[in-house]
Amino acid sequence: MTTRHTAPRAGLVLALVVLGLGPTAPAPGPVGQPGARDQPPVGVAAGIRGDPQRVTTEETATSSMAPGSSAAPEMTGDLATRPPLAELESTPIRRPLPTIPKGAVPILYYHRAQAPPPAYTSWSRARQRSFIAYDVLPVALEAQLDWLVAQGYSTILPRDLVAHWTAGSSLPPKPVILTFDDGFHDWATTILPMLRTRHMVAEFYLTLDAIRSGAITWREVRMLAAAGNGIGAHDVHHVQLAGLGSGRPAASPAVMWAEVSGARRVIAAHVGIAPDSMAYVGGGFNPDLERLVQKAGYTTARSIRRGIVQTVANRFELRVVRIGPKDDVTDLMTGSLVPDLPTFAARMHGVSDR
Numbered sequence: 258m259t260t261r262h263t264a265p266r267a268g269l270v271l272a273l274v275v276l277g278l279g280p281t282a283p284a285p286g287p288v289g290q291p292g293a294r295d296q297p298p299v300g301v302a303a304g305i306r307g308d309p310q311r312v313t314t315e316e317t318a319t320s321s322m323a324p325g326s327s328a329a330p331e332m333t334g335d336l337a338t339r340p341p342l343a344e345l346e347s348t349p350i351r352r353p354l355p356t357i358p359k360g361a362v363p364i365l366y367y368h369r370a371q372a373p374p375p376a377y378t379s380w381s382r383a384r385q386r387s388f389i390a391y392d393v394l395p396v397a398l399e400a401q402l403d404w405l406v407a408q409g410y411s412t413i414l415p416r417d418l419v420a421h422w423t424a425g426s427s428l429p430p431k432p433v434i435l436t437f438d439d440g441f442h443d444w445a446t447t448i449l450p451m452l453r454t455r456h457m458v459a460e461f462y463l464t465l466d467a468i469r470s471g472a473i474t475w476r477e478v479r480m481l482a483a484a485g486n487g488i489g490a491h492d493v494h495h496v497q498l499a500g501l502g503s504g505r506p507a508a509s510p511a512v513m514w515a516e517v518s519g520a521r522r523v524i525a526a527h528v529g530i531a532p533d534s535m536a537y538v539g540g541g542f543n544p545d546l547e548r549l550v551q552k553a554g555y556t557t558a559r560s561i562r563r564g565i566v567q568t569v570a571n572r573f574e575l576r577v578v579r580i581g582p583k584d585d586v587t588d589l590m591t592g593s594l595v596p597d598l599p600t601f602a603a604r605m606h607g608v609s610d611r
């Protein structure tokens with residue numbers, strides 16, 4: 258079936274979770290692993306101190322993982338009582354599409370590429386929604402990459418953007434940056450082969466908690482780097498450091514520094530290349546955090562603000578295009594897609610409503 262999907266669009270529903278920092282506090286993370294609270298943080302966390310903080314982040318929903326996967330799901334804290342996720346329907350196609358501004362560099366924002374298991378249809382609706390909320394079907398990702406190739410896009414990395422801004426190096430005529438957040442085995446097993454086949458590269462924003470939980474290994478991360486992909490940082494503990502909910506304080510500068518600088522140092526030690534880019538967990542940032550990100554040695558940072566135009570003034574607030582898990586998908590279980598991916602095409606034109 259390839260009938261066009263015209264259901265109402267999803268709204269953005271933020272999940273709440275109680276996160277803590279420091280050796281004596283619960284260890285938060287996108288991958289919310291059983292036992293994670295009992296283990297010392299990876300590598301660098303000895304210097305991390307801070308009071309447990311309740312934070313708001315759309316990304317915390319990535320804590321629900323596939324049953325049976327090596328990193329099994331476990332709702333913790335407020336995740337267990339969070340508001341239900343909105344319906345994850347395909348976005349209505351808007352025509353005519355807006356003109357793509359000159360100098361646009363879409364940064365596509367993904368997490369994990371995974372198809373629902375056969376048992377998915379027997380799950381509760383809530384479980385179904387939380388499973389797919391931050392995923393992309395492998396067949397959809399593959400079609401999107403093919404669309405980019407067919408349309409003449411070339412993948413670049415954040416560092417290429419910086420070289421263009423600071424050293425005047427040229428960019429390809431239609432540059433695009435692919436980004437993947439958190440850390441999953443499928444980065445190496447599913448996504449890497451897709452990229453290689455098409456001579457593409459991506460920036461993988463790794464949180465160290467994903468290593469600790471076993472959601473991905475250093476060997477897999479090194480494979481990605483060896484293939485020319487960028488390894489960016491995404492905190493030690495997947496903690497939203499700023500931009501918290503109304504009335505809630507940002508993390509202290511010491512905690513920010515430990516998360517931001519610590520993640521960079523550990524990744525450099527294990528991969529052999531210091532990350533030049535980081536992604537704000539939950540998309541939250543403030544001037545203090547931006548300053549520390551720059552001080553730590555990063556040359557860009559990716560927000561989750563929507564947009565396709567990047568500027569040197571916003572190099573620490575790069576804009577993104579969010580790819581919805583059901584964009585152009587007409588049947589989740591069979592992976593049937595709308596021909597020519599009109600929703601994806603709209604997103605590449607800056608149409609972004611999630």
Ligand SMILES: [Zn+2]
Pocket residue numbers: 287316319438439491495538539
């Ligand atoms: Zn994340």
